[in-house]
Amino acid sequence: MNFLIDFFGNPANWSGPDGIPLxxxxxxxxxxxxxxxxxxxxxxxxxxxxxxxxxxxxxxxxANAARALPTLGLLVLIVLLMGVGxxxxxxxxxxxxxxxxxxxxxYEGIRGVDPDLRDAAYGMGLRGGQVLGRVLVPVALPLILLxxxxxxxxxxxxxxxxxxxxxxxxxxxIIDGLATLRYELTVGGAVLVGLLALAVQGLFALIxxxxxxxxxxxxxxxx
Amino acid sequence: xxxxxxxxxxWIGNNGPLIRELVVDNVVMALAPVLVGLLVALPLGLAAVRWRWLYQPTAGVVNVVYSLPSxxxxxxxxxxxxxxxxxxxxxxxAFYAMAVLLPAVVDGLDSVPEHVRQSAVAMGFTPARRLxxxxxxxxxxxxxxxxxxxxxxxxxxxxxxxxxxRGGLGHLFTDGWQRQFPTPIIVGIVLIVLLAVLAxxxxxxxxxxxxxxSVARTGTRKRALPRSRPAASPExxxxx
Numbered sequence: 001m002n003f004l005i006d007f008f009g010n011p012a013n014w015s016g017p018d019g020i021p022l023x024x025x026x027x028x029x030x031x032x033x034x035x036x037x038x039x040x041x042x043x044x045x046x047x048x049x050x051x052x053x054x055x056x057x058x059x060x061x062x063a064n065a066a067r068a069l070p071t072l073g074l075l076v077l078i079v080l081l082m083g084v085g086x087x088x089x090x091x092x093x094x095x096x097x098x099x100x101x102x103x104x105x106x107y108e109g110i111r112g113v114d115p116d117l118r119d120a121a122y123g124m125g126l127r128g129g130q131v132l133g134r135v136l137v138p139v140a141l142p143l144i145l146l147x148x149x150x151x152x153x154x155x156x157x158x159x160x161x162x163x164x165x166x167x168x169x170x171x172x173x174i175i176d177g178l179a180t181l182r183y184e185l186t187v188g189g190a191v192l193v194g195l196l197a198l199a200v201q202g203l204f205a206l207i208x209x210x211x212x213x214x215x216x217x218x219x220x221x222x223x
Numbered sequence: 224x225x226x227x228x229x230x231x232x233x234w235i236g237n238n239g240p241l242i243r244e245l246v247v248d249n250v251v252m253a254l255a256p257v258l259v260g261l262l263v264a265l266p267l268g269l270a271a272v273r274w275r276w277l278y279q280p281t282a283g284v285v286n287v288v289y290s291l292p293s294x295x296x297x298x299x300x301x302x303x304x305x306x307x308x309x310x311x312x313x314x315x316x317a318f319y320a321m322a323v324l325l326p327a328v329v330d331g332l333d334s335v336p337e338h339v340r341q342s343a344v345a346m347g348f349t350p351a352r353r354l355x356x357x358x359x360x361x362x363x364x365x366x367x368x369x370x371x372x373x374x375x376x377x378x379x380x381x382x383x384x385x386x387x388x389r390g391g392l393g394h395l396f397t398d399g400w401q402r403q404f405p406t407p408i409i410v411g412i413v414l415i416v417l418l419a420v421l422a423x424x425x426x427x428x429x430x431x432x433x434x435x436x437s438v439a440r441t442g443t444r445k446r447a448l449p450r451s452r453p454a455a456s457p458e459x460x461x462x463x
Contacts (some may be wrong), residue, residue, distance in 0.1 A: 190295030
């Protein structure tokens, strides 16, 4: 607890290039950008595979294998080969981390829609794209959002590792604190990342409440 | 770096004992948490299925723990468990494994059809025998789906421990970075992915062995697409 008072009570930690607001902004930049790119890759791909059933085997297997990729190793290797200086090297491993949960959940969500519902939509005269947009996506939305949430939390937490190779973000406090044995920095940074992760959880709970049709969410486990 | 080849094969030959030691370390630090997680999640999941009101609060707490970054937890644990010890890495990973396995156990037990449960009661099974002989075997595929996710991410997450001095194969990443030498990093990545794929494969075999009936069933189905996990349960993985 004393560490937290030392960290948050120190005015030097609130301004300048090492200040909390700037580090926070850097962290949000890494995570936001990589999540955006991962979403743009994984959601359309997942929708397409789930809807057409094509290439499912390959994609699900490679998504499972991609989970095994150690982010730290990937980050260190890419930065070593590409050099520090831009944010691009951090984005690659973070995107690699975020794509599998989004892709698998989108695909499973679409595929898991009750076939009767799908047939009914076709029976009512909707075309393929309309069935996807008006029936499959709304019904699969809880699962798609869950994938996005998992990815977001993982990326927020893992972006701390970027500090190890000299990049910014909240991980700086953790790594610098560890290197200089200033524990209050480390604990403070860890708490900030934890808070950010919780905020992401809350944000997604809110999105879920607003976006998911009540008809869909009410179906959950009525016993 | 200009003349440095991407990979120096002789490095691997020269460092055989080190690599072997790191592999063992990595496997121990990855599997111990999964085992602990399973041992905790099983009774907890059973309790949550029996007493429904337990599930929401337990899942809430587990979710919060799960969203903490592992690097942060490693560091907060350092003063208690010590720098560069296995415990520092195993404790947080056990929590993550439990966070993945608890919903898997609950969903698995939920996947037992009501008529099967009632048939077992009608045949005179005692509750304990019904659990062991009927409900748990039916829950196996869902639990193993959770175990696969937990094991694979645990194997790869151990490497983050290198930042606090004990990361199994992750040691190769920090070592390679400090010396600006890509070979150990590549070796580390390849070995971690290999270990994960091997563990995943073993779990699939265990599942086949435990549920011989499911093989026969998927064989007759026409479109037997791989299910990485049941659609009804949330997708979770470890957080680095």
